[in-house]
């Protein structure tokens with residue numbers, strides 16, 4: 001049987017799995033990344049998890065896909081500048097291919113999550129789809145004509161679209177990006193700032209006045225209980241997400257938007273203001289009227305599945321894409 005090896009190199013966890021060509025998991029392992037041990041050690045641990053899921057006869061594997069948490073050059077196989085890994089400017093594809101055999105393909109984790117949702121999740125059957133993950137940060141991937149679209153290489157950075165030029169500073173060092181307002185980090189920070197300025201809210205009691213304990217999850221709980229300040233902050237996060245989506249609709253006019261990540265579990269608290277902003281800012285109802293904005297369907301292994309989907313796409317084993 002032909003198989004595919006998928007690997008998800010996360011800031012905290014390394015996951016690897018062997019898949020059949022329909023992307024069903026045959027075997028799966030994980031272990032801590034231990035970025036603190038340095039680049040060489042992380043690579044060694046990466047080879048370890050791959051070895052654990054390799055088929056008994058290695059020649060039945062059609063390729064290895066590696067998902068990486070940072071900007072990548074997919075053509076050259078280089079990981080460019082990962083914020084949470086000691087592997088800057090590393091020729092990952094080449095190194096893995098030398099050690100484990102090939103072919104090896106790499107991709108950005110959010111792009112590959114988009115590919116997974118497109119081939120196996122909520123976006124099945126669409127041709128043009130945009131995936132947005134709202135969690136600690138905001139990431140995303142654009143599927144155009146059934147393929148990942150990255151422009152010259154690092155496009156599709158949805159979290160760093162400018163949605164509010166005078167808004168808060170983003171983790172990337174620039175101002176007014178979607179991630180700065182709508183990510184879990186942005187939501188928690190806004191709550192801490194407003195509370196420390198003395199605003200009244202049930203959140204103060206929930207953390208016993210220790211504002212460092214305020215998380216996006218807690219803001220979401222307070223919002224669900226009707227706390228006015230928490231509701232305002234979550235509503236704003238949803239509204240700016242909608243403003244970003246309205247722009248994406250004007251640019252790409254896709255068949256569907258798929259929203260994943262922990263913050264998307266706020267569901268209506270986030271989605272209602274998001275829909276409202278889409279209708280307020282999109283040029284014409286034709287852009288949103290028949291365009292579903294839905295929850296992602298794949299769970300924690302969405303990126304891992306995407307790394308295997310990438311191999312299918314690149315080796316021509318996906319009749320729909322090649």
Ligand SMILES: [Zn+2]
Nearest residue numbers: 160170172177
């Ligand atoms: Zn940014």
